[in-house]
Structure formats: structure tokens, C-alpha cells
Amino acid sequence: MKLVVLLLAVMMALPASARAQVSPDVWRGFAEKIDVGSELNVRLQDGTRFRAMLVGVRDDAVLLQPKTRIAVPVQAIPYGAIASMERRKAGGVGAGKAAAIGVASGVGTFFAMMLILVAALGD
Amino acid sequence: MLRTFRAALVFGALITATHAAAQAPPVVTLRPVDPSRWDVAAHVGWFGGNKSEIAPDWNDWYDTASFHVSTGYYWTPHLKVEVDVSTTARAGVFSEQVVQLPGSPFPYVRAREHRFRSTGAAAGVTYQFFENVWFHPFVGGGLAVVHETERAGLSQPFFFRDPQTGVVLPEQPPIDRQSTTARPFAMLGFKAYVSERAFVRTDLRVIASADRAEAVVWRGAVGFDF
Numbered sequence: 489m490k491l492v493v494l495l496l497a498v499m500m501a502l503p504a505s506a507r508a509q510v511s512p513d514v515w516r517g518f519a520e521k522i523d524v525g526s527e528l529n530v531r532l533q534d535g536t537r538f539r540a541m542l543v544g545v546r547d548d549a550v551l552l553q554p555k556t557r558i559a560v561p562v563q564a565i566p567y568g569a570i571a572s573m574e575r576r577k578a579g580g581v582g583a584g585k586a587a588a589i590g591v592a593s594g595v596g597t598f599f600a601m602m603l604i605l606v607a608a609l610g611d
Numbered sequence: 612m613l614r615t616f617r618a619a620l621v622f623g624a625l626i627t628a629t630h631a632a633a634q635a636p637p638v639v640t641l642r643p644v645d646p647s648r649w650d651v652a653a654h655v656g657w658f659g660g661n662k663s664e665i666a667p668d669w670n671d672w673y674d675t676a677s678f679h680v681s682t683g684y685y686w687t688p689h690l691k692v693e694v695d696v697s698t699t700a701r702a703g704v705f706s707e708q709v710v711q712l713p714g715s716p717f718p719y720v721r722a723r724e725h726r727f728r729s730t731g732a733a734a735g736v737t738y739q740f741f742e743n744v745w746f747h748p749f750v751g752g753g754l755a756v757v758h759e760t761e762r763a764g765l766s767q768p769f770f771f772r773d774p775q776t777g778v779v780l781p782e783q784p785p786i787d788r789q790s791t792t793a794r795p796f797a798m799l800g801f802k803a804y805v806s807e808r809a810f811v812r813t814d815l816r817v818i819a820s821a822d823r824a825e826a827v828v829w830r831g832a833v834g835f836d837f
Binding site for chain 1: 646656657807811
């Protein structure tokens with residue numbers, strides 16, 4: 489048990505760069521073949537993961553627009569910092585589905601609150 | 612105790628390692644240019660209070676509605692300090708007293724309703740997972756100061772006269788007392804944004820004493836960042 493805990497600790501403390509190294513040229517070649525506007529799942533050598541849209545390709549870096557709740561500037565990611573990058577498959581949660589989930593959650597929360605209020609008033 | 616200490620050491624080492632790794636300038640920043648540092652939320656909750664010291668097993672928790680207002684300040688994108696004030700509706704448990712009357716073959720079980728209401732304030736720290744996304748789970752803990760009022764036995768049921776012996780049970784003195792306690796709590800929940808700044812949130816909070824859970828609160832809230 490102690491060994492497992494120790495191993496986990498070491499694994500988590502290790503820099504991500506020690507675990508995966510791919511030549512920057514591989515990622516440049518990959519980025520050049522993808523259409524601008526495509527959605528990507530990106531993982532960096534420092535462990536950061538994010539979803540982004542491909543905006544452009546430079547010799548030294550790929551230009552990505554991270555898909556965040558509040559918009560952030562376009563980021564130039566050096567190819568050497570990329571641990572993995574893959575194109576997102578279609579069929580994920582689209583805008584319509586996300587909106588439906590949001591509305592359903594909101595309505596559910598509202599009715600749950602109403603139920604609690606009714607229970608409180610009836611007590 | 613030693614195991615807890617070791618676990619704390621490992622956790623500390625992990626935090627330190629992560630922190631050290633975070634010192635290098637980030638390749639990508641997911642932090643908005645003008646992030647919101649504050650949030651405010653109005654909560655409605657289900658409050659369960661543990662009264663096993665006075666009530667039998669079948670009836671030792673009372674439950675009622677609770678209402679909270681909270682505000683929080685983000686020290687970092689993940690770490691938030693939060694304070695809230697709350698109140699509950701009134702609810703109760705029944706206590707039982709077994710009384711053996713002289714000359715009566717059976718003991719009496721005398722029930723009495725105790726009604727409780729709590730108001731309070733809490734301060735805590737939460738760790739929010741992920742950054743600038745639509746769904747943020749969080750865990751946290753802190754200290755809750757709860758002021759509780761208890762009332763009981765303000766009217767006596769009619770059946771305290773034994774029909775065989777004619778003995779009347781002594782009247783129970785009414786209870787009308789107040790207490791204030793400070794206890795630690797732990798919570799977990801999530802914050803789901805419905806727009807860039809507005810969110811719905813739900814969490815489960817457990818207020819504990821040294822040997823048991825004193826109260827459980829499940830809350831739902833709406834709020835916004837600013």
C-alpha cells in the first residue's frame with residue numbers, strides 16, 4: 489500500500505516532459521494538414537489539456553483559439569510544447585445539445601427549489 | 612494518527628511539487644484578460660439535523676428547508692474564500708420518555724415534540740477544479756457557527772391520566788432554549804455556468820462534531836460572477 493502511494497506521488501511529481509516527447513516537426517506536419525477552423529484536443533508537455541480551434545500555422549508555433557467559457561486571446565503554442573494533439577470527432581455535444589442540457593438543468597433546479605419551498609411552507 | 616501524518620506529508624509533497632512545476636511560465640493561458648474575482652449566490656436547501664441525543668432511532672434526524680446567501684472571493688482561479696449566512700424553517704423530532712406508574716401493569720411512553728430552528732454563518736475555502744470552463748466541480752471546508760433555538764412541551768396531551776389508577780403524570784416543564792456552536796464542515800459540489808458569468812450551483816455540506824455528523828445540507832443555488 490505504501491509503495492503504491494509512493495509510486496503515485498512520484499508519478500504526479502514527475503514533469504510531464506519526462507513522460508512524452510515527440511519531435512516538434514511531427515506536430516508541425518500534422519497542423520499543416522488540418523483545415524483552419526477545426527476543433528482539436530490538445531495536451532501540452534506541462535500537463536495542461538484544453539480544447540481549441542485551429543487558427544493558423546507558423547513555422548515555430550501553431551495558433552490556437554482555446555474553447556473557454558470567457559474568450560481568451562489566440563495562443564501561439566510552440567510545437568515543442570505539445571505532447572499530443574488530435575482532431576475532435578464530430579458527434580460530440582453540439583451547441584444545440586449543450587443549450588438543451590443547460591435549459592433542462594435550469595428547469596430541474598427551479599422545480600427542485602419550488603418543491604423545497606412547498607415542503608417548507610407545508611411544514 | 613501516524614497514518615494521517617504520513618498522508619499529510621505525501622499530500623504536502625505533491626502540492627509543493629505541483630507548485631514548483633507551476634513556477635515556469637505557462638505555454639498557454641486559459642485565464643481571461645479580465646477575470647471575475649467575486650461571486651454571489653442565493654441558495655435554497657434541504658437541511659437535516661441530527662438529534663440522536665434526545666430522539667429515538669426512528670426519528671433522530673429532522674429535515675426542513677434552509678435559505679442561504681453566499682459570496683466568495685477568488686484568490687486564484689482555483690482557490691476561493693467564501694462566507695455565507697443562513698436560516699432554516701422550523702422542524703422537529705419526537706423524544707420519548709418511558710414512565711412506570713405505581714400500580715400500572717404497563718409503562719407509559721410519553722412523546723414530546725422538540726422544534727428546532729437554526730440561523731448561522733459560515734466561512735470556508737473551496738478548491739475549484741478546471742479553469743474558465745462551463746462546469747467546475749469543487750471541494751471545500753471551513754467553520755460554521757450555528758445558533759439553534761429549541762422549543763418543546765408547551766402544551767400537554769390529555770392522556771397523561773392513567774384510567775386505572777387515576778394517577779396523573781407530572782407535567783414536563785417547557786423547553787425554550789438557545790445554543791450557539793462552532794463546528795467544522797466539509798462540502799463538495801459543482802458550479803455549472805449558463806452564461807459567461809451566471810451559474811447554477813449545487814453542493815452537499817456536512818457539519819460535524821468530534822464523533823458524528825451534526826447536520827447535512829444539500830443546496831441548490833443561482834448566482835453570478837462579478
